[in-house]
Amino acid sequence: MIFGYLWINCFSTLEYDHRLGGFSAAVSAIAFLLPALFTSSPIxxxxxxxKELLGRLLISILLFAAATMAVAALYNFRLVGIEDIYNFREQLDFPTFISYSIGIASAALLPFAYACFIARRNYWLAAAVLLLLLLYYPITLSKLAFFTPAWLVAMTLLARLVEARTAVILSLLLPLLAGLLLVVHKTADATIPITDAVRYFYTVNFRILAVPAAAMDVYSDFFSKHELTHFCQISFLKRFVACPYQDQMSIVMERAYKLGNFNASMFATEGIASMGLWLAPIALFGCGLVIALGNRLSAGLPPGFILVSGAVFPQILLNVPLSVALVTHGGAVLFLLWYITPRTMFEPDAADTA
Structure with a gap:
């Protein structure tokens, strides 16, 4: 995302200090990665x-996710194609508790349960998790919900076939390479319909990397001309401090740029929007400490298990602020689950007796 922004920054026509923006993004990336990658203090x-309590917890997760889905379906359930979801997204209106439950269940609880069932060789229950996740799509009308089951299966296969770090690189390289090849082959008169090639390229290559990078460009422009948020975009803080923006940042950006409800990552929101280009690296250093805490709480778990159970989290971090990822999408819950997971579950004979 950062390299994408540095590239876009060279050609952007938005009017702000592009040299400062590029410098701020590069330093912010370093400030984030230093604590995130190199904090090794044990917890x-x-x-x-x-093992017995873990088993009960996993069944409770399934029941909670199923109950959440059933209640949410009373408010919205539409079977529409991915290209049509934006015609209905604005009509979604769930109670606050249900909204939080959907985010936590689909992004944290169910992927964790799926990874545990795979580790315990409870493949039928793992399949039940995938089915539940897929059923969240007609409720949320979210691309992430639609692709999550396939994504978890792909990450499971990668974790089995190659070492975890290689799996991480391939999880980014292979989908992007497929999009590029589709476009290249189509220009060479391939048999793939142009609509399918463009749809894949837009959904994967453009949406996963280009949009989060472009969000940094847009936020840099907007907050070079408007008052900073000073973190008041966090709903909890609005009760205690005066905030120049009463609406969510995505709505503010839609009014200013007419690009749709434009959510953005921690680099744009906790960094640029909250502290400005000069001080953004300080905010990102704090964000890196939070991710470092998650890393330490997962210490001792197999890398493949962390990779699969946390497979959805990186996609969320690219598109929403860290505070939203931790609370609304259950990142903090996932960290806690990693911490209390018994490491003995992954001993050679544990899966056969679980």
Missing amino acids: RQRYVLS
């Missing part, structure tokens, strides 16, 4: 679930 497990 002792003071509470660990027994």
Whole structure:
């Protein structure tokens, strides 16, 4: 995302200090990665679930996710194609508790349960998780909900076939390479319909990387001319401090640029919007500390398990602020689940006796 923004920054026609924007983005990336990658202080497990309690927790997750889906379906359930979801997204209106439950269940609880069932070789229950996740699509009309089941299966296969770090690189390289090849082959009169090639390229190559990078460009322009948020975009803080923006940042950006409800990552929101281009690296250093905490809470778990159970989280981090990812989408819940997961579950004979 950062490299994408640095590229866009060279050609952007938006009027702000592009040299400062590029410098701020590069330093922010370093400030984020230093604590996120190099914090190695151990955190002792003071509470660990027994295998029996873990099993009950996993069944409880399935029941909670199913109940959330059933209640949410009373407010919205539409079977529409991906290209038509934006015709109905504005009509979605869930109670606050249901909205939080949907985000936490689909992004944190169910992927964690799926990874545990795979580790315990409970493949039928893992399949049930995938079905539940797919059923969240007609409720949320979200591309992420639609692709999450396939994404979890792909990450499972990658984690089995190659080492975890290689799997991470391939998880980014292969989908993007497929989009490029589709476009190249179509220009060479391939048999793939142009609509399918363009749809894939837009959904994967453009939406995953280009849009989050473009959001940094848009936010840099907007907050070079408007008052900073000073973190008041966090709903909880609006109760205690005066905020120049009463609406969500995505709505503010839609009114200013007419690009749709434009959410953005921590680099744009906690960084640029909250502290400005000069001080954004300080905010991103703090965000890196939060991710470092998650890393330490997962210490001792197999890399493949972390990769699969947290497979949805990077996609969320690219598109929403860190505070939203932790609370609304259950990132903090996922960190806690990693912390209390029994490491003995992954011993050679544990899966056969679980």
